Amino acid sequence: MKLEFYYPRWGSENMDWNLFCQKVKLVGYDGIEAPVPEGPEEQKVMLNALKNNDLQLIGQYYQSFEKDFEEHKSNYVRQLYILASVQPVKINAQTGKDYFSFEQNAELFVIANTISKETGITICHETHRNKALFAAHITHGFLKKLPDLRITADFSHWCNVAESLLEDQEEALALACKNVEHVHSRVGHAQSAQVIDPRLQEFKNEVEAHLNWWDAILKEHQDNKKEVLTITTEFGPAPYMVHLPFTDMPIASQWDINVHMMHLLKGRYCK
Known part of the structure; x- marks a missing residue:
């Protein structure tokens, strides 16, 4: 089975697209994960930089900001179609809201599934x-009701929400791992x-x-004979990255940490 590694555009938004893609390609990534601009000219710049550097794209939806469910749903559909229009490898969606009802978030999952079938x-x-999937126990409930739901595993969030390393949520984690499409x-x-910094002993x-x-x-x-597992090394900039007081300097390098994670996982899995 092949592993493909992606670098996040998050944290490098102000870097020229060609320079960014050259840098990513040079250290051994297979692609990037990024939102897609709405304007055709901006899209063209991004897509040309990817093509020129032989990089793939995982599209990213993160714009789940609307409190009103109907407005939220309308924008969700619009953004997913924008992402699908550039034919990414897949789309990673930060779907729904923790304060929407189970039924509302489930409706968004059904909509995404319909768009997925329509666009391929x-x-x-x-x-x-x-x-929607903000905690292990909540996700467990969705996966029980929607067994075909495919997830992006970013379990770092669950640790923060549960204030633990999820030692008491083995059942939820076991089911989640069976439904992962992207990491x-x-x-x-x-x-x-x-x-x-994951390189620190503490x-x-x-x-x-x-x-x-x-x-x-x-x-x-x-075990399921899948051909590819995609992984985005997604350590982020501030406010995820701690900054020193007054100087506003990051306490570590986002780039170095992400490249370290790629090498760590390649060393572990690509022998």
């Missing part, structure tokens, strides 16, 4: 704070969705916990 683009739903390899802990337990979950996801893909 797989849509997976991120386990993200403030979204965000960020490491979280009880008080944040991102450790300061976060050894957190890194090991996440590696065990990613092992289970990989095994599930292998």
